[in-house]
Amino acid sequence: MFKFNSLSNRLTTIACFLIAVILIVVNVISYYESKQSTSYYLEEIQKKTMHDVNYMYSSYSNSKRIIIESLAHSLSKIAYNANDREIFSVLDTAKRSGGFDTVHFGLEDSGKDYQIDTKFNLHNNPNKFDPRTRPWYKEAKAAGKLIVTDPYKSIVLNGQVVVTYSIPVFNDNKFIGVVSGVYNLNTFSKDVLALGHSDSSYAGVYDKDGVVIFHEDQKRML
Template identity: 30%
Template sequence: MLRSLSFAKKILLAAALVVVFAFTCFILYNDYRQREAVRTDTENYLGEIGTLTASNIQSWLEGRMHLVEGLASQLALLDQPDEANIARQLEQPVFSRNFASVYLGEAASGAFTMRPYDAMPEGYDPRTRAWYKDALAADRLIVTEPFVDAGTGEQILAMSLPVRHAGQLLGVAAGDMKLETLTAILNSLKFDGAGYAFLVSDAGKILLHPDSGLVLKSLAEAYPKGAPNIDPGVHEVELDGRSQFVSFTPVKGLPGVTWYVALVLDRDTAYSMLSEFRTSAIVATLIAVVGIMLLLGMLIRVLMQPLTDMGRAMQDIAQGEGDLTKRLKVTSNDEFGTLANAFNRFVERIHESIREVAGTARQLHDVAQLVVNASNSSMANSDEQSNRTNSVAA
């Protein structure tokens, strides 16, 4: 196939291949650089959003931790820590505005005082509950992981703190918080529908998640094809056939627990700008190839004109119809000019040789004519002599 192409077309084909190769290398290199830049930007973006979200959660929880500490201090200062006085402290408006309920579980009797009041199951003993035992074990304020409230059946989390009155353990004061505010903070991160946020413990237990079916399950259950490690940086995981970026940011300052804000972003969305660049680069390559071939085609036509004229002249000579008096115009001193001069000298020599041959042929023709004339004259003389001889004999 290549043998049937003209020299100009071979040049165009070679130029097109060079352009395609060059643009392909550029696209691949730039794609790699852009991919690295997008991943770095994604890591920075998720890191900033995660830090801000974790800070918001920390601030919200710290405000309520201070309230629980204040409640414990007020209970510790009571002259008579009986049920009426305890209830009066629990009924302060500041607690009702910030907690679903506040309560005290007494160490000696197991009495349980809660405001607002809610009937507890028969035989309920606060001293057996995790919020009570963990606070005593830590001997400081703790934040529990979300759990199901025994009275309401709702999922809540609690802050609890041991209370000592006159040096003796009075009990454990605590406040329950519904998760609407934390859920609202996390759900505010929609990433234009390309991602979401959830809360997870350091053990990999999901505490809050847009999919309620995953709450209190492990990361391994949420990501059956490979759960991400809870450590700094961005991890790439697969879920439901789609790749996702996942980052973890710790919520600092929480006593007794270590929580992380997990941010999830769809990988294809993060690389959407890269896909647009690839499309633009491919279109630019096609336009460049077509444009370069058109321009190069016109340029080759102009530059190859002397060679075209020479080829036409050689073809005329080869067909025996060439005019050897014609010469190629020499318009440059480049290789085509040198070739044209050489062609003109070659044609001049052929022309000169043909003129010499033609002259020699004319001379031979003249000599031959003389020989013919002499031969004819000799034959005429011979005939005349024969006639005379015949006459004498008669």
């Protein structure tokens, strides 16, 4: 007849209890190790995403800088001898290759402005439009080198968030004007931030004050 109070039954009960405790402890340890491992890999994925987005941002920005610098170099060679059609042709090539929404070339002496957006516009009456009064012109002239504005909402582009790349143009060390390219950051966000997009995550770029600079949702920018 089975006797619970026998020594062997007591030992069996204690052994089963200890095994159950050991299994619980092992499962708890395994759970926390798995949780830590998952957190580590998620963090590494986020770091890799940040690295990739930063690399693409740098690549994008450098390509815009190079195109604007090359445009200024080309204009410095032809500005005094080329006709309006030739200048527009050079500006149009830079606009297309750089993906700019608008390109301006303002002249210091005459106040003339060559503008390309969806069409070619020649402003040759400074009383109506004087590029020399515009921030993109004055800031580049004062700096004496390529400048990139902080992101801002463009009135001309219906509130689109943009940055402007501007650089002074010189001919034989004489300042002759400023050329600039306006770039839509919504395009950048779609092209670059897609690297960090998944079913459960997205990438965004914020400044030190927490202002949204780049985001897939354009309405959240700035």
